[in-house]
Amino acid sequence: MTPDTPSVFGAVHLGYLVIETERFADWRRFGADAIGMHHDALDADRMRFRLDDKECRFLLVRGPAEDVVAMGWHLADHAAFEQVxxxxxxxxxxxxxxxxQxxxxxxxxxxxxxxxxxxxxxxxxTAPRTAAEPMTxxxxxxxxxxxxxxHVALTTTRPAETRGYFTHVFDARLTDYIDETVSGAKLKIRFLRVNERHHSIAVAAVRGAPVDPIRTRVQHLNIQVAELDDVARSYQRVHELGFSMxxxxxxxxxxxxxxxxxxxPSGFEWEVGWNPIVVDESTxxxxxHQGISVWGHRPVGQTIIDKLAQFRTATRSLAHKEQTVPQLGGTGIPDA
Known part of the structure; x- marks a missing residue:
């Protein structure tokens, strides 16, 4: 953004995600019966989940990726859309x-x-449509x-380029950093916001090594419940229905x-959270921050086989150049 170009910060909102999967039956149980979202079946190859009165927050399409394949951003008006x-x-x-279609x-x-x-x-x-049917x-x-x-969290071997992309396209602002050590690997996580939400994008990278230990493009996604009880109740349903934590x-x-x-069911993680702070832009x-958690967030059921699988994924990532988009600011923003 040049000094004379209006910013779209505050007019950008993470609106929906598109997930490609062959595991429709498992996703139907996970999304509706475990997490507790509203489910709509569109046809044999498409279904949606709703969180609110908007028609679509998650669109699942049939395909082999088992991953998030698209991120959808709602722009507040046509002017902001045209700027981007x-x-x-x-x-x-x-x-x-x-x-x-x-x-x-x-x-x-x-x-x-x-x-x-x-x-x-x-x-x-623009103009996300309000659903005609009430939620169940x-x-x-x-x-x-x-x-x-x-929010969505990505692991990357190119953190400066990834941050530069979202800063250029959506005028994202740096909220803060977390330094964390996981299984001996030192991570730096950058948190980017496009509105008052603390972050809509988290960008995690292994310090000093160009490796990515996560198979999927997205490491986790987050949704926020309105009541603390819904954290506990959905946590219990995830266990009771046999999904792994x-x-x-x-x-x-x-x-x-x-x-x-x-x-x-596709392998990436799904965070259900409550009551994050809201950023005050004036202050x-x-x-x-040192470490991702004040308390809790302990690994559940992780085995040596899981750790070896992550090690193999990280090793394989050395042979593949991660995709960046340098034309859209993906040339990098150095850390302050």
Missing amino acids: EARVRASGVPYRRGTE EAAARGVERLLRFPGPKGITQEIA MLAGGFVTGESGMG ALSVGQHTNDRELSYYART WEPST
Whole structure:
């Protein structure tokens, strides 16, 4: 963004995610019966989950990836949409407008699709549609609104480039850092916000080594429940229905969110959290926290086989160049 270009910060909200999977039956049980979201079956190859009155928060499409394949950003108005669209067009990257069918599946009006870090397509959209049917779900409610629907965490071998991308495209701001050691590996995690939510993107990297120990493009995604009881009740349902838990209940050091992490049918993790802090732009200054948790968030059922699998994934990542989009700011932003 140049000094004379208006910022879209505050007009950007994480709106929906697109997940590609062949495990529709397991995802139906996980999303509706364990996590407690509203489920809509569209056809044999597509289904959606809702968190609120919007038609779509998660679109699941049939395919082999077993991963998040697209991130959808709601723009507050057509002016903000056109600002981001202009940045994409000026960069020279390939982009295309979504079809009427694609927009309808996502419950939006205008849709533009373009490349993002780690091969995750980025989508911008306007005018998310309100569903005609009331919700039927086990959870009492989720927090969305002006903060968007939660956050996505990525592991990367190119953290500066990934941060640069979201800063250039969406005017993301650095909220803070966490330094953590996991199984002997030193991690630095950067937290980026696009509105008052503490972060919509978390970017984690192994310090001093260009390796990525996570198979999936997304390490975890987060949704926020409105009531503490819904953390406990969904945690219990995840266990009772036989889904595996990744991390037990705990509280984070930086955003103070109380949460747990379940493992999805596709293998990446799903965080259910409650009561994170809201950033006050007039006073906030980035800082560094030691460790991800004040208490809790202990690994559940992790075996030596799991650790070896992560080691193999990290080793294989050395042979593959991670996708960045240098035309859209992915040339890197050094840490302060």
